[in-house]
Amino acid sequence: MPDADAVTPPRAVAYTGPMAPSDPDVRLMLRYRDGDATAFDTLYSRHKDGLYRYLLRLCLDAATAEDLFQEAWGKLIAARHRYRPTARFSTYLYRVAHNCFVDHYRRQRSRGREEDADAVALTARDGDPGRETERALARARLEGLLAALPPEQRDAFLLREEGGLSVAEIAEATGVGAETAKSRLRYAYRKLREGFAPLAEDSGGRDDG
């Protein structure tokens, strides 16, 4: 059940081009930059859930996701004086979060403690289905499929689904070309679709039988 301040998330907001004057989030961020703390509350409410899930599924670890979530918002707060609306706010926010994740990933790699995505995926798939509800089973299946995606494809998928970013915006947020972003997104949807298909058949069989 949504809480009182859970303002409608910004999914599927149309990209309106550079400066994006019609983006309400840009206006909120400009108000916050100029000292209006209530504008941040609204902005935060609109984006917190999506950004949290983005990091959660990117990291595959709740504690790390919380750390990066805090780091991303902290950077946004600290850099508010330098904020200039050159793109949609969500592109800016997810780019900051993406950078936080990349930095974290590099730190982990340099320490030799690289996350084992495969292990996480197996954990998600090897839950005890007999005691799960159908919904929980579907969630576990989804988690497994997502975790099994290559990180770049998972990133593109989550930027689309949680941030509502377009292909062009995903390219901008991740620092790659539009064709690369498009390709990653296409593969991610295709693999997930293929993974969902057996589940849908199973569900159909149960419903019919």
Add this chain to the structure above:
Amino acid sequence: MADTGQDHGKDRTDHDTAAVIDETVSRAYRDLARERPPEALDERLRAQARRASSVRPWQRPLAVAATLALAVALVLQVATPPDGERPAPLRESVPRSPAGDSVPDEAALPAYALQPDRGDAGQAVSELGRASRKAAQSLAGNGAAVASAHCTDHVEDTEAWLACIAELEAAGEQAAAERERRAWTARHGPEPDPAD
């Protein structure tokens, strides 16, 4: 999923996106992905944002003044030798010993002459230093001074230094954060945009 009130539901300017997304997968994902950040984390970030925005433009000169006062205090502290380092000079008013020795008998000296003396100039500098330090502490806060010392541990690590500055800012130590930020800029150039 509902939209934000604009003309949504499709990406009019980005047909590429519409061409690659799979609505079945999207619906399934949205139906299942409902996690939210912990409320405690929400509160922490909202409070951090409020504290950061509580710094008004008129407070900046105050922060600069605090920084200057702190800098003066530090310079004076370095310039002033510690107590007892220099020998006490003889005073003309102190009676000389009958034998005419240049070193007076301690019993014949007044109490103040037996205290380690830094001379008038040294005493004045010391007093000024104490006053400056007091002023700086009242303006910048003791916490800022402590945290600032902590930040200097990270001068070689740009990211850690910036993180320390963010911690100062989050802790409401705006003057110290401002000072550190200037020091950072002086050493590393303009601060990078987090989105870069």
